[in-house]
Amino acid sequence: MSPATRLFRRLLLPAMLAPLLAYVAPPATGAEPAPLPAGQFPQPALVEGGYPYQLFIPRALDEAGDTRWPLLLFLHGSGERGVDIARVKTHGPPKIADRDHDFPFILISPLLPAEEDWDIAKLDAILRHVTARLPVDPGRIYLTGLSRGGHATWRWGAAEPGRFAALVPVAGRGDPATACALVDVPVWALHGDRDDVVVPDGSFAMSRAIRACGGHRSRLTIYPDMGHNAWDPAYESPALYLWLLQQRKQR
Structure with missing residues (x-):
């Protein structure tokens, strides 16, 4: 177990779960979804019009009764594209959830076919499907991705800014015009300051443009002496998940 994982489980996990378990919303209306095994990844799923995806169900979900849970949607990078759904667990949140079933989010990890780019309409189909069937807190839906997934995080977030409570693009590039x-x-x-695959100006430019528009809710972390793989330190940091859980969509 890595030091980050030990810190996450022993110190920050209780603090992360406290605000989560304190907020209880009424049960969702409509038909009750079929029970899913908690604390693991059920079988990969496929939504019509979407992508294959892995769905992680937190171990504490069954014990929480009618509590609505935060949902985190993770978009992988170019290197994980293909037909092997297990590759979505190579990096980031699904990698962490696979080794720690107390990960306090419902987690969606879609798989992008080879040579394709993320399609917002297909991602939206998955998100609608999952939120209609699981006890998701609509005010705490978060989007993150690395590299190609980071580009899509910027793109989808700007296209539907009212959809997500927070965005975490890692080693990504956005369009400052949006x-x-x-x-x-x-x-x-x-972002890594020595990234020569997606140069760090991809993050700098977006941060500057948001602030130029009057935005004050964005932050930027640049890792010194780090290349393209900014995702390892980013996603291994318990502080990132604690920050996410503190964000709630404005009504």
């Missing part, structure tokens, strides 16, 4: 759409959305961008 930045004004994100003035009211909490964003934490993370």
